[in-house]
Amino acid sequence: MNNKDIDFEKLLYGGNVTEEEMATRQWQIIEAAIKVFAEKGYEGSRTSDIAKEAEIAEGTIFRYFKTKKDLLLGILFPLIAKILRPMLLSSVENVMKNENKRSIDKVLILIMLDRLTLVIKNKELIKTVAIESLYHPDLLKPLRADIAPRIIETINDFVEKNIALGNFRDLNPTLISRSLASSLMGYIILKGLAPDTFSLGSDEDEIKNIVDILLNGIGIIK
Amino acid sequence: MNNKDIDFEKLLYGGNVTEEEMATRQWQIIEAAIKVFAEKGYEGSRTSDIAKEAEIAEGTIFRYFKTKKDLLLGILFPLIAKILRPMLLSSVENVMKNENKRSIDKVLILIMLDRLTLVIKNKELIKTVAIESLYHPDLLKPLRADIAPRIIETINDFVEKNIALGNFRDLNPTLISRSLASSLMGYIILKGLAPDTFSLGSDEDEIKNIVDILLNGIGIIK
Amino acid sequence: MNNKDIDFEKLLYGGNVTEEEMATRQWQIIEAAIKVFAEKGYEGSRTSDIAKEAEIAEGTIFRYFKTKKDLLLGILFPLIAKILRPMLLSSVENVMKNENKRSIDKVLILIMLDRLTLVIKNKELIKTVAIESLYHPDLLKPLRADIAPRIIETINDFVEKNIALGNFRDLNPTLISRSLASSLMGYIILKGLAPDTFSLGSDEDEIKNIVDILLNGIGIIK
Amino acid sequence: MNNKDIDFEKLLYGGNVTEEEMATRQWQIIEAAIKVFAEKGYEGSRTSDIAKEAEIAEGTIFRYFKTKKDLLLGILFPLIAKILRPMLLSSVENVMKNENKRSIDKVLILIMLDRLTLVIKNKELIKTVAIESLYHPDLLKPLRADIAPRIIETINDFVEKNIALGNFRDLNPTLISRSLASSLMGYIILKGLAPDTFSLGSDEDEIKNIVDILLNGIGIIK
DNA sequence: TATGAATGAGTCTTCATTCAT
DNA sequence: CATGAATGAAGACTCATTCAT
Numbered sequence: 036m037n038n039k040d041i042d043f044e045k046l047l048y049g050g051n052v053t054e055e056e057m058a059t060r061q062w063q064i065i066e067a068a069i070k071v072f073a074e075k076g077y078e079g080s081r082t083s084d085i086a087k088e089a090e091i092a093e094g095t096i097f098r099y100f101k102t103k104k105d106l107l108l109g110i111l112f113p114l115i116a117k118i119l120r121p122m123l124l125s126s127v128e129n130v131m132k133n134e135n136k137r138s139i140d141k142v143l144i145l146i147m148l149d150r151l152t153l154v155i156k157n158k159e160l161i162k163t164v165a166i167e168s169l170y171h172p173d174l175l176k177p178l179r180a181d182i183a184p185r186i187i188e189t190i191n192d193f194v195e196k197n198i199a200l201g202n203f204r205d206l207n208p209t210l211i212s213r214s215l216a217s218s219l220m221g222y223i224i225l226k227g228l229a230p231d232t233f234s235l236g237s238d239e240d241e242i243k244n245i246v247d248i249l250l251n252g253i254g255i256i257k
Numbered sequence: 258m259n260n261k262d263i264d265f266e267k268l269l270y271g272g273n274v275t276e277e278e279m280a281t282r283q284w285q286i287i288e289a290a291i292k293v294f295a296e297k298g299y300e301g302s303r304t305s306d307i308a309k310e311a312e313i314a315e316g317t318i319f320r321y322f323k324t325k326k327d328l329l330l331g332i333l334f335p336l337i338a339k340i341l342r343p344m345l346l347s348s349v350e351n352v353m354k355n356e357n358k359r360s361i362d363k364v365l366i367l368i369m370l371d372r373l374t375l376v377i378k379n380k381e382l383i384k385t386v387a388i389e390s391l392y393h394p395d396l397l398k399p400l401r402a403d404i405a406p407r408i409i410e411t412i413n414d415f416v417e418k419n420i421a422l423g424n425f426r427d428l429n430p431t432l433i434s435r436s437l438a439s440s441l442m443g444y445i446i447l448k449g450l451a452p453d454t455f456s457l458g459s460d461e462d463e464i465k466n467i468v469d470i471l472l473n474g475i476g477i478i479k
Numbered sequence: 480m481n482n483k484d485i486d487f488e489k490l491l492y493g494g495n496v497t498e499e500e501m502a503t504r505q506w507q508i509i510e511a512a513i514k515v516f517a518e519k520g521y522e523g524s525r526t527s528d529i530a531k532e533a534e535i536a537e538g539t540i541f542r543y544f545k546t547k548k549d550l551l552l553g554i555l556f557p558l559i560a561k562i563l564r565p566m567l568l569s570s571v572e573n574v575m576k577n578e579n580k581r582s583i584d585k586v587l588i589l590i591m592l593d594r595l596t597l598v599i600k601n602k603e604l605i606k607t608v609a610i611e612s613l614y615h616p617d618l619l620k621p622l623r624a625d626i627a628p629r630i631i632e633t634i635n636d637f638v639e640k641n642i643a644l645g646n647f648r649d650l651n652p653t654l655i656s657r658s659l660a661s662s663l664m665g666y667i668i669l670k671g672l673a674p675d676t677f678s679l680g681s682d683e684d685e686i687k688n689i690v691d692i693l694l695n696g697i698g699i700i701k
Numbered sequence: 702m703n704n705k706d707i708d709f710e711k712l713l714y715g716g717n718v719t720e721e722e723m724a725t726r727q728w729q730i731i732e733a734a735i736k737v738f739a740e741k742g743y744e745g746s747r748t749s750d751i752a753k754e755a756e757i758a759e760g761t762i763f764r765y766f767k768t769k770k771d772l773l774l775g776i777l778f779p780l781i782a783k784i785l786r787p788m789l790l791s792s793v794e795n796v797m798k799n800e801n802k803r804s805i806d807k808v809l810i811l812i813m814l815d816r817l818t819l820v821i822k823n824k825e826l827i828k829t830v831a832i833e834s835l836y837h838p839d840l841l842k843p844l845r846a847d848i849a850p851r852i853i854e855t856i857n858d859f860v861e862k863n864i865a866l867g868n869f870r871d872l873n874p875t876l877i878s879r880s881l882a883s884s885l886m887g888y889i890i891l892k893g894l895a896p897d898t899f900s901l902g903s904d905e906d907e908i909k910n911i912v913d914i915l916l917n918g919i920g921i922i923k
Numbered sequence: 924t925a926t927g928a929a930t931g932a933g934t935c936t937t938c939a940t941t942c943a944t
Numbered sequence: 945c946a947t948g949a950a951t952g953a954a955g956a957c958t959c960a961t962t963c964a965t
Contacts, residue, residue, distance in 0.1 A: 221439020522744030665883020
């Protein structure tokens with residue numbers, strides 16, 4: 036496989052992108068790669084380790100991915116199929132349908148918990164893409180071109196709608212989007228770096244506090 | 258040099274830890290390493306690249322660092338000398354001296370701008386330590402043991418003082434510390450990932466907005 | 480392979496230790512190593528030379544021997560299989576069966592010729608083990624522990640039997656064993672160092688003279 | 702220094718070849734080299750180790766010996782000055798003067814003890830020359846050309862004289878010389894390899910036994 | 924199609940040798 | 945003359961990739 040073979044458009048919005056469409060072997064290899072890459076980094080990983088993790092012969096990897104680099108690009112496939120696509124499709128719409136019936140803090144908590152779950156479930160994959168994209172800009176290219184704009188658009192829609200509804204202050208929507216993202220990212224990263232210091236309770240309790248601060252700030256209301 | 262030779266205690270609080278104490282050659286190599294590591298990652302970097310960057314012979318590296326791994330550990334020295342030490346010593350005290358005379362938003366803006374400057378000036382070094390510590394836990398060991406606790410303590414002191422002063426809400430101090438950190442980290446990371454989307458103005462203007470949201474939240478005050 | 484994998488016990492006394500038990504490639508490499516080590520010494524040999532001698536790629540060596548040092552230890556395998564084992568099993572018994580029917584000088588000549596043939600056929604291997612064991616004591620460890628005692632025991636049995644039979648003088652058996660060994664070693668070494676001076680005839684003629692002197696001395700019988 | 706600078710002729714027979722003639726530094730280096738070479742072999746030795754052993758700077762070695770190889774050739778100087786020259790000059794003549802007054806066994810014991818002492822006192826040097834000459838034939842060239850013939854000649858004279866005197870059997874003198882050499886070499890080597898097995902008493906007692914066997918053989922006199 | 928032995932370019936690292944001080 | 949920092953060629957060893965089976 037080769038990243039050129041990935042039709043991101045179809046992948047994001049196509050009807051039935053299931054694992055069946057990708058050869059079982061390919062998934063097997065990609066999943067092993069995600070695990071090993073997360074543990075040792077792309078350059079620090081050995082194709083022999085990946086083969087062992089996938090319980091196949093080393094040579095078999097190269098029947099499905101021409102080079103090790105293609106294997107790195109290959110993990111974009113599950114990134115989109117398992118993370119970005121669900122992020123766009125599933126939750127936001129579902130949550131927003133009920134938006135009027137719920138207060139904004141409940142909505143934010145639901146959305147953030149949903150994202151948090153998705154991130155935690157796929158933390159190895161996200162870790163690898165996040166880090167390796169810093170060294171391999173071509174990893175980001177398909178994301179930047181096709182996917183990031185839609186994610187940003189979706190978030191912006193959500194923010195603008197809530198500004199209009201009087202749930203958010205009338206700030207630059209990007210500022211608010213960034214705050215939403217920062218709050219969640221900060222929680223995840225700091226919990227990862229120093230769990231002893233920064234882990235205060237269950238994810239649900241934590242998210243409630245985060246949303247409280249996000250909405251109301253840390254300052255005294257004067 | 259060897260990381261065991263670094264006296265982190267002295268480094269953090271000692272009187273005069275200047276570059277003079279470390280052989281010029283060693284600094285030259287470390288600085289080249291920081292640059293190359295930031296560009297290609299530790300595993301993706303070649304000692305020959307580092308030598309070229311430092312404009313010395315490859316063999317010379319190994320007169321100062323027994324192994325490539327020691328070179329990675331060697332960048333902890335400038336991390337502490339150039340970033341963590343200044344973070345602890347310089348700004349907080351200076352800012353806090355004037356704290357009573359300034360409103361909290363001004364103080365936060367000054368602190369955050371100060372940190373932001375420090376981070377931007379050393380972004381290569383920070384990037385490398387942040388990433389490689391995920392793959393080489395021994396990189397974090399000295400930080401975790403000696404330095405992280407002091408940083409957290411300093412931040413907590415600041416937060417608790419401001420809670421007492423009525424500048425911050427009476428929340429769990431860790432929650433507030435985390436919000437402070439998240440806001441800044443989020444700004445830096447998102448600006449790095451998608452400058453087109455997330456860069457809205459000068460750093461100073463951005464920080465003002467961030468502090469506004471941090472203090473007052475994104476929600477409508479009811 | 481690794482020297483720990485060698486079961487010296489089985490190697491010495493096991494039924495069928497043939498080259499088939501060791502991968503062909505391994506033998507190919509070991510034989511090349513013996514040749515190159517004998518020519519340039521262990522430290523003076525390059526793994527690239529050994530690969531060229533074996534007509535394989537350099538990397539292939541390391542599929543079979545983790546390090547160059549393991550390759551040195553690997554030559555113990557043929558040392559035992561091709562030299563020490565035959566020395567213990569074949570000749571002595573065969574010769575001793577006929578001992579009573581032959582005079583002692585004939586027996587000694589047969590034994591010494593047999594050993595000489597074995598040594599000459601394997602002189603590269605013996606040279607390398609003899610020399611390198613002076614610098615790598617771990618090379619001797621397995622020999623000293625398992626094998627040397629048996630060889631000495633076999634020789635002592637032979638000597639003591641012949642003392643009892645009235646063929647040898649009633650001296651300390653070790654003295655006699657040492658004389659036997661010295662005579663043969665001296666011949667081989669001096670012939671190697673200065674063939675022009677010390678090579679007087681065919682090996683068979685030489686051995687006859689050596690055994691004559693060994694039995695009767697160089698002095699005049701008074 | 703360079704081996705071409707050594708005047709072996711003068712060295713062997715010259716009146717006053719003392720250490721004073723060679724720069725003290727040179728001796729210091731050579732002696733360190735002998736020690737380190739004996740321990741690790743020529744190829745296994747580092748010039749830095751030799752410098753440390755000699756308690757000088759590494760660069761200083763190269764003021765006296767253009768290359769490491771020249772340093773190896775340099776140890777021929779003390780080989781000749783301290784071993785071969787004394788072997789030729791001192792003992793044989795002294796012993797032979799008294800030859801008529803002593804029985805041949807006493808003479809042999811004295812000669813062998815004398816040689817043995819010389820060898821033991823210089824075993825590091827001899828070990829290195831013996832081994833390295835197998836890998837660097839040029840080490841032997843000066844010895845073969847100038848020195849070995851004289852040694853052989855001296856021994857042969859001794860042997861032939863004793864044949865004439867009726868002390869030795871009328872065998873090929875080379876056979877007898879070889880037996881003399883083998884007996885001593887065998888004793889030294891076997892004692893070195895397996896002291897537990899082959900060391901039976903004081904050197905003097907051992908030599909007496911060796912000379913007994915050498916003169917009278919191990920067989921029963923019929 | 925799957926395998927894994929073989930490959931050899933590319934790495935880190937060593938160390939004899941040079942030379943400015 | 946002595947030093948030892950710097951050099952870079954050369955070595956052991958790794959590992960992505962190929963290919964015969």
